Amino acid sequence: MSDHNDVHLEPTPGERFSKFLKRGDIRETLAWAAFYTAVFVVLGAYFYPKWMPTVMSTDMKAIERLMVVFTFISAPVCGFVMSIFTQTLRHRHKGDTPPPDGPMIRNNRLGVAVFSGVASLLTLTAVIYGLIELNSSAEAATKDAPNALVVEVTGNQWVWSFNYPSLGVESNMLNLPIDRPVIFRITSADVNHSFWPVQLGVKADANHLATTLAQTTPTKLGTIDVKCAELCGLYHAYMETSGEVMTVSDFNNWVTAQGGHSA
């Protein structure tokens, strides 16, 4: 072969890439990957909003959005894995003797690099998204702190009790006014508990002789289920109560009925 031909036969990276895309196995993989990615995107967008309870606070809204976004971020990875999963199963070897030898591919540096790069980018996206959410909820907490309603939550084997120091009310029900920021100051009288008003998307452990903080803003009227999310002994399962997000006037009426002074 002459030099001239050699030069001519050396394809450019672009040509190699388009040739690569025309390979039958690559096309099959890409098609399956696209299919499964779409499936995961649809499932993610549909199921978490369906399964998770009513969104009743700013935090719960952020959490639900985050679950959906993370599903979207991981969907391409699922697509890639399930694509090769499906493709190799379709070409499976039948019979009682070992299959014929496959191609002896020991490594593919470009492949490993591309895969690691894409995986790192997706992870980075998730990390950054999570950090932004974390930061914005912290910022909101600082901003809301001055006019927030403070609720002191105490876990006791196996009941929750709530004290509204500014209103002079103590209760076993967690009632909150709508659209007003609330700060929970959580502690425990005995072992570890975890305060979980489910629909508010807030959770914080209750530790003996220590106070943990959590905050949110209720945005929707309705019932709150309060549970304990840390195994705390015999009747852990029954350490639950309920409460309500109320309109401001309803809340004031409730406070007065409890013998407190309204805010």
Next chain:
Amino acid sequence: MSSDTKFHVHHDAPEVVGRRERLGVRILIVADGSFLFAMIFTYFYLRNLNVNDGWIPKGGHTFSAASGWMSILPLVVAAIVHKFGQRNIKQIGNFSIITLLAYLYGAYYQFHQMSNMPFIVKDTHAFEGSYASTWVLIAGANMFHYILAAFIALGLVIRARRASVDPTLEKWRMRTASSWFTWIAIAGVICAVTTSMI
């Protein structure tokens, strides 16, 4: 060339067996080091957290920093003596006696300290605060080191006196023991530094 040793079931040479055993001991030292880390972590965590002012409660008692150093001094002495003994392998028996005595004295001293702890509340037998709790844990671990090291040193003393055990062939056992002795001396110093920061 390399001696085929019948004393090892797979007939490996003493040097090979020695290298392997030192490796094994060093891995176990990693485990012991992690144990030490957990204790030191506990010490500084509770000290800095000082929950409810309970590290050393008002009117609480402590050991002095010096007594902490006294209780680990025999570990250091023994490790150094053993190092010298290794250079003079014919006399290893005599050196090992000193090592053994140092460990026994250390164990006695540690036991004496632990049976005279000042920070136990008289009527309830409870420990005063978290300093007291952590101190007794570290002292207990030190005690464990002493007992184990005394066992090894006793073995070296006995073996050096038996005709059937040739000290020149036992060189690797000295080195294996040395790994452990050196480590517990280092661990002891770390503990003493820690308990100096009351």
Next chain:
Amino acid sequence: MTTLSQQVSNRPIPNPKKSLITRLNMGTGLIVGIAFALATYYSMQTTLDDATLNFQRNNQVLLATMFMWSIGFLVGIGAFIGPFRWLIGKDLTAEEQLYLAGDGQGIKRYFKYCTDHKVVGIQYLWGVIAMLAVGGSMAMMIRTQLAQPGAKFITPSIYNSLVGLHGITMIVAMIIVATGPFGNFIMPIMIGAADMAFPRLNALSWWVLFTAIPVLCSAWFLGGIPTGWTAYAPLSVQAGPGMNAFIATIIIFAVSTAVAGANITATVISMRAKGMTWNRVPIFVIGATISVALAVPAFPTFMVAMIQTAMDRTFLTGFFDSNVGGSGWLYAHLFWIMGHPEVYVILLPGVAILMEIVPVFVRKPLFSYTAAVVGFAGIAGLSVLVWAHHMYMSGWLPMLNGPFMVTTEMISIPTGLIFLVILGTLWNGKPWLKVPMLGVYAFLWNMLIGGITGLYLSDVPADNYLHGSMYVTAHFHYTLMGAALTGAVAGLSYWYPKMTGRMLNERAGYISFWFVQIGFQILYLGMFIAGAEGQPRRVSDYAQMYANSNRISTFGAYLIGTGFIVLLWAVIHSWRNGVIAPMNPWGAKTLEWTVPYPVPLVNFDTPPVVTSDPYGYGKAVK
């Protein structure tokens, strides 16, 4: 100068037929162990006088009894003969060592302090099967209770004990499920070694673990444990006498793990066959070694946490009592500094088994050996930096949640490499779907789900909702059971021929696989839904709104139970009646398939010499 062998042959050799070591076995171990325990119990009971100290005193007595049982058993079975003979300068002779290795003792050696790694491997295998069976039965009872809201199948007290004991039994079983049977039986042969580096320590690691089993079972007779397997303080400090059994089990198990970890690591580092450079070591060996090497520094922190719990319970120290300066957070830290590396201790060997299986059944080389090693090492390295993601909600120091979230999510990068290695090996291959190979596919799906749900949980805002819910339970069952146990079961069917000389019943293998995997998807799909709906974990009862998802889960659990019963039957039946296996039924290229069954005492007649890695399958491509 006389040679060493001359010196040795001049020495009088005691006849082991008459010596003590021939008389000791499991029976003598039990006798001495029980004697030690009873002596301790009754001698300490008599001094129990001060009524105000009853709680502490009772705990002291029980803990001492349990430890003395363990020590007594080891004395009785002869574990300390070696150290004692060393102490008095009368080292064990070659003849005695051969006797200890079980030379020519048939089935009896399985009940002795036997130093042969193949015997230890089989002992571990049956130990693991027994633990999985017990833990699995507990899981069935848990699911039965949760089949419908308001069920009265068991009381909340028994339910809490079941949750805790199921947890710890399974965790212990899963830590040793791959490195116990296969790490001991197969791994030394794979690297061309004649035995483990420290045969007596090998026997010690198994028999120490064995003594923990009755201790753990005794928790039932002491009122159970109310804390779950995490045993969070201060609940564990206040718990009843059953807690002592838990504490003693963990301390004994930590000793066993350290010994086994040192042994396996030293074996792989120092006993590889000639020519087996680090890039020719089978990937299972790499994965198992990284796993046990990670366990060595991880477990002592748990041991310290348990010693502290024990001290709080027995001597009134205040490690976890806030009234005297302690903190429950301290426990959580020490626990999770062990706890998160520990899940990778469980996961890595299972994955490594599957990586060993893929090339054989696809007839292609392992794709990018380097990526596999980097993946394992990266996971192991990062795993020690992520523990506080279990404590986002604990309130210990919320400003560190961000950094721990970053390190945790970083783990998905090396995990991705693990996937890439398996997918790259599968790529363009024609898989031979024997039972071991099915496990690879099950792993891909299960680990995908387990990994992605882990991503949600690692995120602080999302964890605000998901922490402590059934969602977490489903997530870690996907990784530990769906990935690690699937890998171990695949390994069992893969190496069964070498360990027993017979093939595992194939039809039963397929039936079991499908029952288990389908049941698994159903069970944990239900549990994911229940968690997303807001059901906390470890609850003995729940509200009506979770009824459907729980019913689905219980149905799935029964399918899994059925599948494992089929597998257990297959393992027992094939052991005696299975088809005699050829020397290399799968056509694999690793060294363990070059030795006959039964494997000779020193494994290889002539030490093997390795010239390439064991993945030279396939035909060259242009």
